[in-house]
Structures are given as C-alpha cells and as structure tokens.
Amino acid sequence: MTTNRNHQAQASKDIYERVTNQIIAAIEAGAGEYRMPWHHDGSSIARPINVASRKAYRGVNIVALWAAARAIGYRSGIWGTYRQWHELGAQVRTGERGHLVVFWKQSGRDHEVDRQNGDDDRDEPAKRMFARGYVVFNCAQVDGYTPPEMPALPETERVAHAERFCAALSIDIRHGGSEAYYVPSRDYVQMPAFASFRDAIAYYAVLLHECGHASGAKHRLDRDLSGRFGSAAYAMEECIVELLSAMICTDLNLSVEPRPDHARYIASWLKVLRSDKRAIFTAASKAQEIADWMHALQANTHQHSRGAA
Structure with a gap:
C-alpha cells in the first residue's frame, strides 16, 4: 500500500511539473508582446469544452488548454480523449501529439470520481487525492468530425x-x-x-x-x-x-x-x-x-x- 501511495505521489508531482512547464513556456513565448496564454479573442477557442460530456473544463485545465491552443494555433476549443473521439466515429490522425489535462482521484475507493482543479471551491486536492493526467486532442487533430457553428452575439x-x-x-x-x-x-x-x-x-x-x-x-x-x-x-x-x-x-x-x-x-x-x-x-x-x-x-x-x- 505504501509503495502504491509513493508511486501515486510521484506521478502527481510529475503532472504538476509537466503542466507548470507548459504554462511557463507559453508565458515566455508571449512575453515580448505581453501576450499571455490566457489572452483570447472571445471566440469559441476561448472556452475549452469536452466533446463527450459537453462540459467546460475548469481551473488549471482551462489555462493548460489555452496554452496548447495558442502554441499550435487551434481555432476551436473542443477537446476529447482518443477513446472519446473514437466513440463518436472520429479518428485522431496518426502522428498527432496529445495535450495533458489533470483530474484528481481518491485513493482506495471502489467508486472513483474525477474532480477538476477548482471544483468544490478547494485550492488543493483533498486528503488522499492524487493527480491523474489524461491526454486529450483538439478537434483540429481528428478526421470525421465537424465542430458546430458558434454564432457570435452582436x-x-x-x-x-x-x-x-x-x-x-x-x-x-x-x-x-x-x-x-x-x-x-x-x-x-x-x-x-x-x-x-x-x-x-x-x-x-x-x-x-x-x-x-x-x-x-x-x-x-x-x-x-x-x-x-x-x-x-x-x-x-x-x-x-x-x-x-x-x-x-x-x-x-x-x-x-x-x-x-x-x-x-x-x-x-x-x-x-x-x-x-x-x-x-x-x-x-x-x-x-x-x-x-x-x-x-x-x-x-x-x-x-x-x-x-
């Protein structure tokens, strides 16, 4: 049990570092023009949404996906895991690189519930919660899916x-x-x-x-x-x-x-x-x-x- 917890703690630490380094790189890339990864044009790219649940990402996942979208130049904010795209009849193209999002799971529970950073008004995962990374792909990285039109209000x-x-x-x-x-x-x-x-x-x-x-x-x-x-x-x-x-x-x-x-x-x-x-x-x-x-x-x-x- 101790070994498993140590492994989970190390995995969580690695996820914190990977996400933080991604956001640091995005800040450094835009520093010359004062353009940060959270700057956006108010379009559909501004709201990262999961394609399967249709729910908006929260907390640090918003920032991480903003940074990824800006770095690559994606024009839509719709994301999903490889399996989620496959279940919708779409296919992630060969060679496409996924992007990391983070959820927390509670250790030792039979029924695990994902919780995003920012859920339940907590700034840190609860006791015995460990960070787990998921790789997601933007809809621009898949074939067989057309993002819906997002009409802009005047x-x-x-x-x-x-x-x-x-x-x-x-x-x-x-x-x-x-x-x-x-x-x-x-x-x-x-x-x-x-x-x-x-x-x-x-x-x-x-x-x-x-x-x-x-x-x-x-x-x-x-x-x-x-x-x-x-x-x-x-x-x-x-x-x-x-x-x-x-x-x-x-x-x-x-x-x-x-x-x-x-x-x-x-x-x-x-x-x-x-x-x-x-x-x-x-x-x-x-x-x-x-x-x-x-x-x-x-x-x-x-x-x-x-x-x-």
Missing part, C-alpha cells in the same frame, strides 16, 4: 450583458483619475472614465480584474490582500485575478487583449511558477472559485428580479 449585446454582470456583483465602483485599482480598507474599486478606454470590451476586462481583487474582502471570499508589490503574495494575487478576468470574459464572449502594464508582472509570475510547481494550480483554482461566486450572484439577482415581478 457587440452591443455582449457589452450590455457585461454591464449587467458587473452590476450584479454589488461592488462599489467609482470613476475618475487615470488608474484602475481596488482599495481594501474602504472596499471600493476605482476606474478611469469609460471614455478613456480603447473600447467597451477593454473597460470590462479591466473592471472584472479589479472586481476580482474586491472578491477577496473578508466579507466575500476572504483572501489575504496584504501582499506588497514585488512579493510572491502580490504576484500570486495578480495572477489569480488575471485568470479570473479571462475566465469571465470567456463566459461573456469578450476578448482579452495584452496590455503593456503586464510587463511589470511577467517576471514575478515566472519566478513564482518556477519556485512552486503547484502555484499555477492554486491560482487557477482560486480564479475558478471567484468565477463561481460571481456567477452565483447572477443567479441570485435573476431569482430576486423574478420574485419582485
């Missing part, structure tokens, strides 16, 4: 949806000045005037980033927001809310474009990821927790509005 509808989404968070948002930031001591988000942004989508991407910081307040999700610029804690918090903004923009079909101010974060992100192979798993899981919290507020708002009617 920009006006996407922007209106984003406005409603942010309003439902009930966070104090103020406008003025030239910088965007969150003030923990007074619990408000400061944003430059709407007109100072390149376009509405850029405004909401930044607003979601700052609302991500606000989610860490003690009366919300209670994260440590005391890290100073240059510290590992500060770098981690910035990574968490960058991923959060990208995840929500995916859900709202908004693009996430690189910004020059990322230059001051890239080196610190790489330092944290290189020093801790679980850091990106933790950051992605925290980002998923915030995304789930934000979506739950939308559902509550919808229910209250229906009740009032």
